Amino acid sequence: MNVWLMMGAIGLLTFLTRLSFIALLERFRLPPILQRALRFVPIAVLSAIIAPEVGYLDNRLFLSLQNPRLLAAIVATLVAYYTKNVVWTIVVGMVVFWLLGMWG
Amino acid sequence: MQNTASQQFLRGVKDELPILLGVAPFGMIYGILALSAGLPALEAQAMSAVIFAGASQLMTVQLIQEAVPWTVIVLTGFVINLRHALYSATVAPYLQHLPRRWKAVLAYLLTDEAFAVASLNYQREGITRFSHWYFLGAGLALWSSWQVSTAVGIFLGAQVPQAWGLDFTLPLTFIALVVPALKDRAGLVTAITASVAALAFFGLPYKLGLIVAAALAIAAGMWTEVRQ
Numbered sequence: 001m002n003v004w005l006m007m008g009a010i011g012l013l014t015f016l017t018r019l020s021f022i023a024l025l026e027r028f029r030l031p032p033i034l035q036r037a038l039r040f041v042p043i044a045v046l047s048a049i050i051a052p053e054v055g056y057l058d059n060r061l062f063l064s065l066q067n068p069r070l071l072a073a074i075v076a077t078l079v080a081y082y083t084k085n086v087v088w089t090i091v092v093g094m095v096v097f098w099l100l101g102m103w104g
Numbered sequence: 105m106q107n108t109a110s111q112q113f114l115r116g117v118k119d120e121l122p123i124l125l126g127v128a129p130f131g132m133i134y135g136i137l138a139l140s141a142g143l144p145a146l147e148a149q150a151m152s153a154v155i156f157a158g159a160s161q162l163m164t165v166q167l168i169q170e171a172v173p174w175t176v177i178v179l180t181g182f183v184i185n186l187r188h189a190l191y192s193a194t195v196a197p198y199l200q201h202l203p204r205r206w207k208a209v210l211a212y213l214l215t216d217e218a219f220a221v222a223s224l225n226y227q228r229e230g231i232t233r234f235s236h237w238y239f240l241g242a243g244l245a246l247w248s249s250w251q252v253s254t255a256v257g258i259f260l261g262a263q264v265p266q267a268w269g270l271d272f273t274l275p276l277t278f279i280a281l282v283v284p285a286l287k288d289r290a291g292l293v294t295a296i297t298a299s300v301a302a303l304a305f306f307g308l309p310y311k312l313g314l315i316v317a318a319a320l321a322i323a324a325g326m327w328t329e330v331r332q
């Protein structure tokens with residue numbers, strides 16, 4: 001199949017997914033319980049993206065301090081907690097990751 | 105300080121800037137992988153504007169390379185982006201007063217990173233007269249850097265060695281966004297549940313483990329909040 005058509009289909013579906021509730025809420029109101037649930041969406045989804053990126057190496061679960069990604073992520077978490085600074089978190093995390101790669 | 109559209113727009117841009125440090129390498133990686141998967145430069149660049157979702161684009165070029173049936177590719181791209189429906193529901197109450205064209209533009213810009221910045225701002229400040237301009241600023245800053253970093257990746261091609269591990273900047277960016285947002289016990293329980301469940305359900309097809317983990321984590325967060 002033509003790459004342009006495929007890209008267009010995925011792009012349209014993605015846009016409609018992003019528009020879904022923004023458009024639906026013109027007609028419906030969210031039940032209060034769902035409104036309360038939404039507060040947890042950013043933390044839940046971002047954490048669920050982070051964990052496998054860090055805990056899996058080459059598609060295998062690798063929960064050990066021998067895993068450079070896991071160790072660098074733990075250091076980055078501490079930096080984020082104490083500095084609340086995005087740039088420091090990324091820079092320190094990457095430097096730790098590279099250093100572990102050089103020594104490992 | 106927050107009373108004009110342009111000031112809110114610039115605040116949005118400014119709050120998005122640090123995140124671009126983590127996003128730009130990811131855009132470059134996408135550009136590099138798209139070319140090595142055999143996609144022409146024009147198509148590779150266009151995908152960043154048409155789909156505008158990193159994880160989905162990476163998966164799409166990988167599946168194109170593996171010559172997977174197109175229905176599977178479209179379905180996979182769609183399912184990976186299902187999390188955006190949750191984002192849509194989260195920001196929807198803050199956008200209801202806006203005209204339709206604003207809703208359409210902000211929906212197009214509703215990526216992980218723009219959502220994280222805009223929704224945290226809404227949680228802090230609620231709806232203000234020009235708060236949608238803040239969202240627009242954050243979204244356009246991300247959009248521009250995604251297009252430029254894709255182009256850089258396409259241009260550099262294989263000159264950037266995989267050994268640099270630049271893809272690691274993405275989880276680091278998300279760590280930088282999540283950790284400061286953990287302000288109470290319920291939030292902490294949500295983060296821990298999401299992490300454990302995402303590891304446990306990683307094997308599910310179409311990255312569905314992400315959706316399952318997020319749903320379990322939201323339930324756990326609410327349960328903790330009710331018990332307090």
